[in-house]
Amino acid sequence: MKTRFDAIIIGGGILGVSTAYELAKAGMKNVCVLEKHYLASGSTGRCGGGFRQQWSTEANTRLAMDSVARLESIEEELGYKTEFFQGGYLILAHTEEEEKQFAANVEMQRRLGLNVEIVDPEEAGKIVPFLNKDLIRKATWCPKDGHINPFLLTQAYANAARRLGAEIHLWTNVTGIMKKSNTFFIMTENGDNYETPLLFNCAGGYSRTIGDMLNVEIPVDPYRHEILVTEPVERLWDPMVISFSVGLYARQEMSGGVVMGMGDPNEPVGTYVGSSMHFMYEMSKRFTKLFPKLDKLRIVRQWAGLYEMTADAQPILGPIDQIDSFIQACGFSGHGLMLAPAVSQLLAEMTVHGKSSEVIDSLNVKRLYELKDVVKEKSVV
Amino acid sequence: MTSLRIEAHPVLEFEKKKKVRFFFEGKEFEGFEGEPIAAALHAAGVKMLRRSPHKNRARGFFCAIGRCSSCIMEVDGEINTMTCITPLKEGMQVKMQKGHGEIKP
Numbered sequence: 001m002k003t004r005f006d007a008i009i010i011g012g013g014i015l016g017v018s019t020a021y022e023l024a025k026a027g028m029k030n031v032c033v034l035e036k037h038y039l040a041s042g043s044t045g046r047c048g049g050g051f052r053q054q055w056s057t058e059a060n061t062r063l064a065m066d067s068v069a070r071l072e073s074i075e076e077e078l079g080y081k082t083e084f085f086q087g088g089y090l091i092l093a094h095t096e097e098e099e100k101q102f103a104a105n106v107e108m109q110r111r112l113g114l115n116v117e118i119v120d121p122e123e124a125g126k127i128v129p130f131l132n133k134d135l136i137r138k139a140t141w142c143p144k145d146g147h148i149n150p151f152l153l154t155q156a157y158a159n160a161a162r163r164l165g166a167e168i169h170l171w172t173n174v175t176g177i178m179k180k181s182n183t184f185f186i187m188t189e190n191g192d193n194y195e196t197p198l199l200f201n202c203a204g205g206y207s208r209t210i211g212d213m214l215n216v217e218i219p220v221d222p223y224r225h226e227i228l229v230t231e232p233v234e235r236l237w238d239p240m241v242i243s244f245s246v247g248l249y250a251r252q253e254m255s256g257g258v259v260m261g262m263g264d265p266n267e268p269v270g271t272y273v274g275s276s277m278h279f280m281y282e283m284s285k286r287f288t289k290l291f292p293k294l295d296k297l298r299i300v301r302q303w304a305g306l307y308e309m310t311a312d313a314q315p316i317l318g319p320i321d322q323i324d325s326f327i328q329a330c331g332f333s334g335h336g337l338m339l340a341p342a343v344s345q346l347l348a349e350m351t352v353h354g355k356s357s358e359v360i361d362s363l364n365v366k367r368l369y370e371l372k373d374v375v376k377e378k379s380v381v
Numbered sequence: 382m383t384s385l386r387i388e389a390h391p392v393l394e395f396e397k398k399k400k401v402r403f404f405f406e407g408k409e410f411e412g413f414e415g416e417p418i419a420a421a422l423h424a425a426g427v428k429m430l431r432r433s434p435h436k437n438r439a440r441g442f443f444c445a446i447g448r449c450s451s452c453i454m455e456v457d458g459e460i461n462t463m464t465c466i467t468p469l470k471e472g473m474q475v476k477m478q479k480g481h482g483e484i485k486p
Contacts, residue, residue, distance in 0.1 A: 129486035130484075231481075232481040233460065234479065256434075294484065
C-alpha cells in the first residue's frame, strides 16, 4: 500500500473529497484522503442538504454564489446523478428587526448580482402553500437556491477523484501527526504511517483535535444538531423554508419525506450525536406552528450531526502562520456542503497554481485569534 | 364468490356486531362496526388496496398488524392510514391514495 503522497487530506466528507478531486484536476494526482469511518459518515451525511446564496456577510454570499454556479454543471462534469434541484429558498421574517436585517441582506446580495427578492406573506403563501401566513411579516425568496443529496454529491466527487488517480483510504483513523523537516508524518490506528509535504484539515467537527496533534489551536467547536424526517407524501412544495426566529428549516426530499431540523441554543460543546426526545417534541411544536395543516405527518426517523462552529459562524480557510503547508478547510458552522464546491476549487488553485484569493485571505484563522474586525454571520439556524 | 369472512371457528368465538355502511371509492359497502377496514374490504372481495408509488404495482393486505404499510389508504381524508388496524365506523369514506398520498392545502 502506498503511504507517501504529495498531499494528504484528513476527512472524507464533502470538503475532503471535493478538495481531492479539485487537486487531482489541477494536476496534483498523487493525493490521498484519510477517512475515519466511511464517506460522508460525519456531518456531510447527516446534514439537511440545502444550498443557499442568501447570507448576511459578503464572503459567505460570494462563496455560495460561486458554489451554486458550479453545482449547476456538476452532474455533467462528474458524470453522476446527485438529485440536484433548484427549488429555491424562502427565508421568513417574523419581527421588525428581522425585516430590517433582511432588507440590508437583500441589498448586499443584489449588489453582488444575486437574483433575490422580498415577498409579502400572500406571495410566500403561493410559493409554500401550507405556510401559516399570519406568523410572517415578509420573506426573502431566491429561486436559484435549492437542495441536493449529500451522499450522492460526496460519492460523485469521490468517484471522479479516483478516476483521476486520487486515493481514498476509508476506516483510517488519524491518531497523531508530527512535522519534521517539511514532511508531515501521520500515524493511524491501523498502524500505517503516512508521509506528505502538504496536509489539509477537513475534519469537520474534529478539526480542533487534528490541530491539537500539531500543537496549534484551530478554534472550531462541535455542537450537536438534531434533525428528523417524516413519512413520504406527494409533493407539498419545492423550496427549503427557513425561519431564524422560530428556529427551523424544512424541505421535502425528492423521495417525498420532509426533512426538518432546528438550532438549540442550550446545546453544550461536544461530539455526542445521539437523539433526544426533547428534540422530537420541540421540533414538532415548531413545525406545526408554521405548518398547522401538516400536523398529521408521521415522523419516521431522527438523527443528529455536528455543527462545527467558529466564533463568527464563517469557515476557516487557507494556510496558517504557525505551521507551513497545513491548509485549513473547516469550521463551516453547518454549511460545508453548500460552500464546498467553490472552496475546494479555490484551495486547489491556491496550492497547485499559487493563485491567491481575496475570500480565502479574508477567512484566515488569524481573525479568530485576535477577534478583531470579526463580523458574525447572522443567517444561521 | 364466497365471502372470505370466517363464520365458525373451532377455538375462537366471533361476537356478531352491528352492520354499518361505508364507502370505498364512492361505492357503498357493508361491514361490521369495529372490525378493521381492510377486513371489511377483503370480505367484500376488494383485495387491491393501493398501487405502489413507483412501479404502479397492486398492493393488498399483508402483515395485518400495522407494521408493513402495505394496506395504507386514504380514510376520511387522512392519507397513509393503516387500514388493517383502523376500526370501521359508519359512513367512512375509504379511498385508494395516489402515489405517496396527497395532502391538500
